[in-house]
Amino acid sequence: AQQAGLFFGLGLFILGLTALALIYRRLWAVRAVVYSLIILSMVITPLLQTQQVSAFYDSHQARTLQASAASTANQPEATNEAVFNPHENPVQVAMANTSVQPAAQEAAAAAQTQSANAAQAAATCTVTDSSDCDGDGLLDQVEIHQLGTFVDDIDSDDDYISDYMEVQGFTVGGPTWYLDPRSADSNGDGLLDTNECLQHVDVAADGTLDPITDPFACIDFDNDGIPDVYDFDNDGDGVPDSADSAPYAAQSVTDGQFALSLSGYQSDKSLAVTFQIRPADDRHLWWANTYLDWPDNDIAGQVRRVTTDTITSDVTADMQLSPVLEIELPYSAANPSRGLPILSGVDVSAIGQTTPTADWLDRNALLPYAITVGEVNPDDGALYAYLPLGVVEDRNGDSPVALTGIMYYKMPAAAGGWGADHQVRLLWLVNGLSDSCDAPEELSTDEANAYCEDEANWISEKTILQSYYDDFSVTGLQVxxxxxxxxxxxxxxxxxxxxxxxxxxxxxxxxxxxxxxxxxxxxxxxxxxxxxxxxxxxxxxxxxxxxxxxxxxxxxxxxxxxxxxxxxxxxxxxxxxxxxxxxxxxxxxxxxxxxxxxxxxxxxxxxxxxxxxxxxxxxxxxxxxxxxxx
Structure with a gap:
């Protein structure tokens, strides 16, 4: 328990981000420059960010695994306790299990339970065949011998639902369901029964019983016939509750984009907007940061490959598919900085529609979030920010279930408001190597051809080979x-x-x-x-x-x-x-x-x-x- 208290929480402290991309779409000359920046950032920045975040969390993970292993090692080699069945009355199941136990085993089990439970009430209550020491409505004999709950505690698992209420059945979708009186999280999805079945909460904050005479059934938020307390995806958005940043909310968007605005914020405070999205075609989740290999010795097409260079030193491949969020930041006279952090000493009112970002944008403040912003669009003053998306995995099976990324804002005090909405889109980038051979100008055509027949005269450059937008839904969003x-x-x-x-x-x-x-x-x-x-x-x-x-x-x-x-x-x-x-x-x-x-x-x-x-x-x-x- 001590280690759990020490290590809990900081695993959620920071999500590590990896890459960063930049596209400036109006002018090809500018695109050539910023594409180079995006490749450099997507290769180098992820390594720096990952190393920093990994260093911060490695010890926590190791200790958690050690604690888990130690806990497992201390468990009995075998147990006769059955897995909890939500469709069977726990009292009746316990009675049935007890009736088929060998006499010696039953006596041992009863003695163990009594030493753990009944002794607690000895000082204040005498346990008899008809006693109910805690007054929760369950006989002590039932709690001791059949349920394994505490006779002096109306809420043995501390979920603010009394032991009595947990064994009262309710109907959802046809079947009858029961809560587990010995687990505060009956289905183990990471959400307490307190939150998933508010209708059955009958224990006050001070621990006293607040009886419910006619309780409603536990809620089924997505109407799939499974109550939330036993549903592993309460909102039905495809992201399990254990990985969902908003387990009771999801939002579809049209045309593969949505608008975003913030209000009620304090000036000069850091604002982090965490996105959790899921592609409309969930197969695309498996594409994230995957590697591909272009055919060797291809010099005829747009992508030419001659050298044996690889896109990273870790894999034998020359292409990678990476998801990013593209956020369009329109210029507004009320918010000239578009909500981005500004350099110290800069007068916000002096930032015009086409003022170069070098004059005012604090790019260093964006580095911890792996965000890069392009140059101002001369036509309308819009900026485009690109942030890399990491993969959210299901804790059971490590399957990808969503993509996540963080955008950073810091509104200056002189700003007159948020201004125009920011537009958010999901963009996939195909990063890859493309080879070229530049023969010296003084060579003749034949000499130049001969020069380029030598593989040693070819060089590989990282570039964005293709990009395309994708439809998605929002499964979580937090400011x-x-x-x-x-x-x-x-x-x-x-x-x-x-x-x-x-x-x-x-x-x-x-x-x-x-x-x-x-x-x-x-x-x-x-x-x-x-x-x-x-x-x-x-x-x-x-x-x-x-x-x-x-x-x-x-x-x-x-x-x-x-x-x-x-x-x-x-x-x-x-x-x-x-x-x-x-x-x-x-x-x-x-x-x-x-x-x-x-x-x-x-x-x-x-x-x-x-x-x-x-x-x-x-x-x-x-x-x-x-x-x-x-």
Whole structure:
């Protein structure tokens, strides 16, 4: 449980992005230049981004797998417990299973259950044949011997649905369904029964029973005959609940595009718009970032291949198919920057319709998101931004189920509003190698032909061979406004072998203070990453190394401060005289603050093929996370 608390959450901290593409479609001369940039960015930037994100999460994944393996190893070799059947009354099933058990096995099972459950009520209630110690409507004998639930807890699985209510059947789509009283997530899809069956919630926040006299059936959101509590895709959009950023909402769009506008945001705050989309033809999901090989020794067509060069060093191929989102950013006098980040000292009002981006656009702010923006269209002042799309996989089977990417905005205070809607489209790019031979000009025709017959005189260049748009639906869309990100990093100053006891002690303390939003008694304020160091001595770990990174503008900025060479810098500062082979770890306490609106909420509207996300009434939330490194 301790490790689960420590490592939970940061796997969702940042989605790693890979490539980036750029097309400027009006002038071919300009396209030739920017196509070169898109290829360079799609090859180099993904490597940098992937390396940074991978370094940040590798340890988390390894520890999770180790914890899972350890948990499995501690389980009994065999179990007589049947898989929960939602169509069978749990009480009747338990009675049937008990009746066929050998007498010795039944006695052992009963003794085990009594030691785990009945003993808990001994101090406050006497368990008899007719007792109901917790008053949930189920006899203690039924809870102990048949259900395996607690006799002194009306809600054994803590999902705010009483044990009694969970074994009351309801009808959806014809069959009768029952909840699992020993699991807060009856079908294991990652969504609690509390959310998927609000109609059966009968336990108040203080743990008391709030009886429902005539409960409705659990909802079936997509009307497919399966209640959400047992449906692995509540909204029927093709993305499983466990991978769906909006499990109760999906939106089809027309003509393979949609319009986007934001409102209610605060000026000079980072805005990250996370898209989750699914191609209309779901077979296209398998195309993402796949490799192809053009025929060798082809010099007759538009694409010519002579050399043995490959598009990357990892595969023997010379073509790759990559999905990107194209976002058209129209010029508006009310919003000259189109919502993009601007360079320090730039007067927003001085940005005209055709002002070159070099004069005002802060491209460095876009780098953490792997976004590149082209040059201004001289005809109408529009800009085109391209962001790479990663693949969202089903956690069961690793099948691709959606594509995802992030767009970054930062509205300057001087802007008069959002301006015209931004247009979003799904674009597929065929990146590939094309060879050429440029014979010296002084050679005759025959000499030039002979020169190019030598393969050594051919060179390969990466280019975009083709691009095309695709139809899609929106399965998830979220706008997050960052209000700062901070972290405190801790390390032991002495080598203690393969285990850092002081760090683990600190982690244990923070799990019951920092992660639970405890109030600091000395200040009357919530314990934050900025004042953890003031309590280390009282907690018995006053000799730890501490490095605070406070008020980073957003999560990607904070991430860059916690990865790469910064890790070595912090370890060297903690142990400047470390010997070769010394073991060391860093413990990160991370705090993220922001507001958000997502698809499916009232503040997210869709009308006339256009989304508007209004942050006006969005509450500010702060999330605390733990992270170990390396």
């Amino acid at each position: 997050e406004e960052s209000h700062g990100s901070s972290a405190a990093v801790f390390a032991q100053k002495n080598n203690s072998g393969a285990y850092d006891p002081q760090l683990w002690h600190l982690a244990d303390v923070l799990q019951t203070t920092f992660l639970t939003h405890s109030i600091d008694p000395s200040t009357g304020q919530r314990l934050t990453v900025g004042n953890i160091d003031q309590h280390l001595t009282a907690w018995g770990v006053g000799n730890l190394y501490v490095n605070e990174i406070l008020n980073a503008v957003d999560e990607p900025t904070l991430m860059s401060d916690l990865t790469g060479d910064n890790v070595s810098t912090m370890l060297n500062a903690a142990r400047p005289s470390a010997a070769t082979g010394d073991y060391a770890e860093l413990l990160y306490a991370v705090e993220l603050s922001g507001r958000s609106v997502r698809l499916g909420e009232l503040a997210a509207t869709f009308d006339n093929n256009a989304f508007n996300f209004d942050l006006t009434d969005a509450d500010l939330a702060t999330e605390g996370l733990f992270r170990w490194k390396p």
